[in-house]
Amino acid sequence: MLEPSDPTYGFPFTPYKQQQQLMDHLYRAMASGEVTVIESPTGTGKSLSLISSSLSFLRDAKAHERHNLVASIRAAVADNESFKDEPEWVIEHEIKTKLAELDRQEKELEERLEGIRQKERVERAKAAAENARTMARKRQKMTDDERQEQADEQFAPAPYYEDDEAGAKEVVAYVDDAEDNLSPAVRALMASISGKSKSRSEQEEEPDVRKIYFASRTHSQLSQFVAELRKTPFAGETSAKPPGLPTPPSSSPEAESPSRPIRLIPLGSRQNLCINDDVRKKSGGSNEAMGDLCVELQKSGKERCPYLPPLDEPSKLNDFRDKALASVHDIEVIEDLGRNTHTCPYYGSRKAVRTAEVVTLPYNMLMQKTAREALGISLKDHIVIIDEAHNLIDSILSLHSVSISTRQLLAIRQALLTYIQKFRSRFTGLNASYLKRLALLLKGLTEFAEQWAKGAKKEEMVQVSRLFEAGGAGALDQINMRKLDEYLTKSKIARKIGGYSDSLAEQKTAQGRQAVRADATRALHQIQQFILSLAHADRDGRVLLTKETKRGADSTSDKVEVVMKYLLLAPSESFRDVAEEASSVILAGGTMAPMSDFREQLFPYLPKERFSTFSCGHVVPADHVSTYAVSKGPTGVTFSFTYERRGDEKLLDELGQAIVNIAAIVPKGMVVFVPSYDFLNQAQTRWQKSGMIKRLAAKKEPFWEPKASADVDAVLREYAVGNAGSGKGSILFAVVGAKLSEGINFADDMARCVVVCGIPYPNSQSAELKERMHYLKTSAPPGRPSGSPDPGQVLYQNLAFRVVNQSIGRAIRNARDWASIVLLDERYTQPSKKAQLPAWLDSGVQSPPTFGALVQDLARFNRKMRAAVS
Numbered sequence: 001m002l003e004p005s006d007p008t009y010g011f012p013f014t015p016y017k018q019q020q021q022l023m024d025h026l027y028r029a030m031a032s033g034e035v036t037v038i039e040s041p042t043g044t045g046k047s048l049s050l051i052s053s054s055l056s057f058l059r060d061a062k063a064h065e066r067h068n069l070v071a072s073i074r075a076a077v078a079d080n081e082s083f084k085d086e087p088e089w090v091i092e093h094e095i096k097t098k099l100a101e102l103d104r105q106e107k108e109l110e111e112r113l114e115g116i117r118q119k120e121r122v123e124r125a126k127a128a129a130e131n132a133r134t135m136a137r138k139r140q141k142m143t144d145d146e147r148q149e150q151a152d153e154q155f156a157p158a159p160y161y162e163d164d165e166a167g168a169k170e171v172v173a174y175v176d177d178a179e180d181n182l183s184p185a186v187r188a189l190m191a192s193i194s195g196k197s198k199s200r201s202e203q204e205e206e207p208d209v210r211k212i213y214f215a216s217r218t219h220s221q222l223s224q225f226v227a228e229l230r231k232t233p234f235a236g237e238t239s240a241k242p243p244g245l246p247t248p249p250s251s252s253p254e255a256e257s258p259s260r261p262i263r264l265i266p267l268g269s270r271q272n273l274c275i276n277d278d279v280r281k282k283s284g285g286s287n288e289a290m291g292d293l294c295v296e297l298q299k300s301g302k303e304r305c306p307y308l309p310p311l312d313e314p315s316k317l318n319d320f321r322d323k324a325l326a327s328v329h330d331i332e333v334i335e336d337l338g339r340n341t342h343t344c345p346y347y348g349s350r351k352a353v354r355t356a357e358v359v360t361l362p363y364n365m366l367m368q369k370t371a372r373e374a375l376g377i378s379l380k381d382h383i384v385i386i387d388e389a390h391n392l393i394d395s396i397l398s399l400h401s402v403s404i405s406t407r408q409l410l411a412i413r414q415a416l417l418t419y420i421q422k423f424r425s426r427f428t429g430l431n432a433s434y435l436k437r438l439a440l441l442l443k444g445l446t447e448f449a450e451q452w453a454k455g456a457k458k459e460e461m462v463q464v465s466r467l468f469e470a471g472g473a474g475a476l477d478q479i480n481m482r483k484l485d486e487y488l489t490k491s492k493i494a495r496k497i498g499g500y501s502d503s504l505a506e507q508k509t510a511q512g513r514q515a516v517r518a519d520a521t522r523a524l525h526q527i528q529q530f531i532l533s534l535a536h537a538d539r540d541g542r543v544l545l546t547k548e549t550k551r552g553a554d555s556t557s558d559k560v561e562v563v564m565k566y567l568l569l570a571p572s573e574s575f576r577d578v579a580e581e582a583s584s585v586i587l588a589g590g591t592m593a594p595m596s597d598f599r600e601q602l603f604p605y606l607p608k609e610r611f612s613t614f615s616c617g618h619v620v621p622a623d624h625v626s627t628y629a630v631s632k633g634p635t636g637v638t639f640s641f642t643y644e645r646r647g648d649e650k651l652l653d654e655l656g657q658a659i660v661n662i663a664a665i666v667p668k669g670m671v672v673f674v675p676s677y678d679f680l681n682q683a684q685t686r687w688q689k690s691g692m693i694k695r696l697a698a699k700k701e702p703f704w705e706p707k708a709s710a711d712v713d714a715v716l717r718e719y720a721v722g723n724a725g726s727g728k729g730s731i732l733f734a735v736v737g738a739k740l741s742e743g744i745n746f747a748d749d750m751a752r753c754v755v756v757c758g759i760p761y762p763n764s765q766s767a768e769l770k771e772r773m774h775y776l777k778t779s780a781p782p783g784r785p786s787g788s789p790d791p792g793q794v795l796y797q798n799l800a801f802r803v804v805n806q807s808i809g810r811a812i813r814n815a816r817d818w819a820s821i822v823l824l825d826e827r828y829t830q831p832s833k834k835a836q837l838p839a840w841l842d843s844g845v846q847s848p849p850t851f852g853a854l855v856q857d858l859a860r861f862n863r864k865m866r867a868a869v870s
């Protein structure tokens, strides 16, 4: 097995024990081709550890491959009869010639990149000098207010991102497989971008070098990754030499600049990278519409996008690629580069993938095979690292789920019939036949839904096959869904029908084109995705039918609408090709516990020697965290926040008193997580009425998580202000699993105590959850030891504890931080529940016998920590 050439992996500081262990584990997992799940709490330097170890491995592996190559060339030359009687120097010369041949492409590329880097260095030095002069002028002018503003910056909340900021479903336009209407020149260009061209010279020009695909949820997180990478020697911006590249004599064929920057390219959607302002404006910001408009501009006879170079100017796209790879850039710089060079950064960045050593991308672009194919990326023999992977399973399930309503079905069918009528004479036989089948399918699905709506049930989970048996009086099972799906994908007919429908609507209503167009196009894309899901539905898919009452078009009556939602129940098959193609897969996150989900749901088929987990302790000393599971309140009322007892006023009063008592001891910030918005409202109303709020406000200024995302920043800002200075501090009530339990940094005085009230189990009556639990129970792989827990129940428990653990993770954010964690519910005292908590809490969860004992211990802990800090 490959051994690290540098035991500290080029880590830019002296690594903590936990960081060293993480890097050792990761390196070993990559060397043995494992799928591994890594938990490393925030503040432990997870990103730097992942970067240092994985890039060390990449360079070590490359050096190792090269070493083997030299040995095999040496052996081949030695075995060659014609060199038998030649002197040593002739043999050496022959070896060097052969290696130089192999190195030619890499060397040429590196020489070009080095030329660009030289220029960039000169420009950066000039800009820095100018900047220093400007800053000096500004400093002289800085007012007292500005100085205060700068000092206040430390209290500003860390960036807050919505869950779906970049995780939203993205339908990538399949430009490179569109065979209709693209000019031969554009098709050839697309082929060259995706590396699908059969041209030998192009393949030679762009070898698909071994690389790391680094995925995270949002572009902001990917930009942070790039910023961390810049701190390491791999970015070539420090004087330190990265590991893995022994410096050979310059005459050696193996010579390579040891400090050259790693070649990195960030990928994004057109939403991130399209620089055609006209397309951006017309699309109304919709990625799908942007894709349609972009492809439209690539058709024969149309005025082409001015940023996409024609085939007879390949050097422009190549120049872009070289500039993008010369230094380590994030996606914003890539977009700027496109604007400065007048070259499309969306296609330019794709052009750079084959020669890049690190590709960063949001993980929704990596998880769907169709999206990867559209981007022209293959994971074969590359390393895949997915960071912030704690929600990966949910993301895969949601990415493969799609809804369609009866209203949309009727509208699409109407649009289709109008389209058929208009273009009937232009159809080839096959077109007409498939469109007829599509119309039949839409009719059948509508009839099925309308028939179901007559029944008494408000929601029902059905097998996909039931839609085909009943819909269209049984005619649907005659339709070959896979063929229909293939037709829709290849012909792009949905776009054409949508476009025509939009244009008619525009003429009729004279409304803005954007809104109308996006609506029709989205509905068409949705039905296409729905058909795609049905076409590939196997035992892992179901359809959830629900009734929704909507106000009719006349605004006087209500109409019942049926929504059909295709649900993927198990993510493992959708993710299987990633695990099988990649040489190793790493799922990393700050809070990955409970880890059993990843094994049970994502990788049940992997042999045990190919799967591993790693959880590192926190970098803070164990006595910086004090954790309590509390079963009774101050007057002895049992804390049991089950769903049935949540409205219990006696329990709410007890909770209020407990929080007041804790707030009296804890200095500065305190965050209380409750199970739901309903609970938050109930507690707030009750405490207003009982006067508890006033008692609480005497200890800390209270804040409440707002329902609207737009208000979150303002609340956090005020909460932070209350924790600055020498005041009593603030208390923030938030909902577990909602906007503040993930991604928010409650470091140091922002949270000296985190309270979690109750266990937020999901609604066990949800048809969706019931079906998932049933599916897991009935599809567990054979050979499970008898007495193993029911996987459905394991899922139910894990869903609750995953969000609890995320909330707990807000408390400790850096190596000097300290905080107490108080879990209010008698169920937390059970050993089986304690075992679900993050591993870094170790066995340090105490269960004080009374609330008084908790208060005493908390007071002792806070006194000790305050004394230690002062």
Ligand code: SF4
Pocket (backbone or CB within 6 Å): 270, 273, 274, 275, 276, 279, 293, 294, 295, 297, 305, 306, 307, 308, 344, 345, 346, 347
């Ligand atoms: S070629 Fe690039 S810049 Fe032009 S429309 Fe397409 S994505 Fe936008």
